[in-house]
Amino acid sequence: MATTLDKPAVPTVSLASQEADPDAFAQALGGSFERYGFAIVADHGVSPAIIADAEAKAKAFFALPDDVKRAYHLKGSNGQRGYIPFGIETAKGAKAYDLKEFWHVGRDLPEGDPLRAVMPDNVWPAEVQGFHEAEIALYDALEKAGARLLSAVARYLDLAPDYFEATVENGNSVLRLLHYPPIDADGPNIRAGAHEDINTITLLLGAEEAGLELLDRDGDWLPVQPGPGELAINVGDMLQRLTNNVLRSTTHRVMNPAPERRGHSRYSMPFFLHFRPDYLIETLPQCITPDRPNLYPVPITAHDYLFERLREIKLA
Ligand SMILES: O=C(O)CCC(=O)C(=O)O
Numbered sequence: 682m683a684t685t686l687d688k689p690a691v692p693t694v695s696l697a698s699q700e701a702d703p704d705a706f707a708q709a710l711g712g713s714f715e716r717y718g719f720a721i722v723a724d725h726g727v728s729p730a731i732i733a734d735a736e737a738k739a740k741a742f743f744a745l746p747d748d749v750k751r752a753y754h755l756k757g758s759n760g761q762r763g764y765i766p767f768g769i770e771t772a773k774g775a776k777a778y779d780l781k782e783f784w785h786v787g788r789d790l791p792e793g794d795p796l797r798a799v800m801p802d803n804v805w806p807a808e809v810q811g812f813h814e815a816e817i818a819l820y821d822a823l824e825k826a827g828a829r830l831l832s833a834v835a836r837y838l839d840l841a842p843d844y845f846e847a848t849v850e851n852g853n854s855v856l857r858l859l860h861y862p863p864i865d866a867d868g869p870n871i872r873a874g875a876h877e878d879i880n881t882i883t884l885l886l887g888a889e890e891a892g893l894e895l896l897d898r899d900g901d902w903l904p905v906q907p908g909p910g911e912l913a914i915n916v917g918d919m920l921q922r923l924t925n926n927v928l929r930s931t932t933h934r935v936m937n938p939a940p941e942r943r944g945h946s947r948y949s950m951p952f953f954l955h956f957r958p959d960y961l962i963e964t965l966p967q968c969i970t971p972d973r974p975n976l977y978p979v980p981i982t983a984h985d986y987l988f989e990r991l992r993e994i995k996l997a
């Protein structure tokens with residue numbers, strides 16, 4: 682197998698630099714998305730206290746007894762809210778389930794909001810005090826950071842910097858709190874099988890604990906290693922589709938730990954930023970050229986696309 686040691690790593694870009702030079706930031710982020718489908722983002726403005734609190738509350742939940750956690754495994758939300766026990770999610774086309782349990786937080790919608798017809802209600806674990814507030818604070822902070830990143834994506838694509846604002850307003854974004862328990866020995870299952878994310882972009886916290894790898898275009902698996910507190914960002918299938926594959930939704934996985942780390946849990950918190958449900962994903966004209974004909978001539982709404990994909994991963 683080819684070694685990855687002589688390869689350049691996914692670049693780290695500073696979101697704080699966007700203010701002084703938005704075009705340079707857009708080129709750095711967009712270039713990394715075009716090359717790897719991933720970027721590492723430092724200085725993202727999500728407060729360390731908010732991150733620490735959200736992570737502490739997630740850990741407290743996962744430490745509860747199994748039967749208590751399973752009471753939050755909902756039947757009606759297609760795996761979009763509440764607790765999803767160990768052994769359910771299976772990467773598209775894979776036989777072995779992922780070695781993880783997780784909790785999904787959606788948009789907190791007020792009573793009577795018409796969007797509740799398409800977005801399931803949140804549930805909250807009564808056993809963990811402050812869980813709701815802590816997770817919604819992180820949801821909101823990651824949504825804000827995501828909007829800043831999308832303005833750079835818009836610039837990179839020669840769109841107006843505010844192009845994506847209306848497309849993600851009231852989007853069906855989901856914060857996933859993940860727990861990968863300790864592992865006895867390696868078997869056929871891994872922590873997260875090779876997959877692509879369905880959504881627009883993903884903002885991932887917690888990947889400083891080793892394991893995350895992306896499938897590079899030459900077939901090598903390349904580790905993605907953010908520094909403490911940094912975000913790993915990746916392009917999802919919806920943005921890939923909108924950009925006619927100019928920005929790449931890259932296959933990634935979470936490998937099992939080295940023997941000396943097997944006794945440790947891994948916790949991570951990806952925020953899957955989504956378009957609003959009725960947004961029509963229709964190939965951007967500037968991403969269609971004679972060399973790159975339109976790969977997706979039939980547009981689809983974000984909602985329909987999501988449900989097509991959820992069925993494939995056995996969540997719907
Ligand atoms: O836990 C990680 O580092 C990545 C998780 C992931 O790729 C996912 O949940 O889609």
Ligand SMILES: [Fe+2]
Nearest residue numbers: 876877878933
């Ligand atoms: Fe993923």
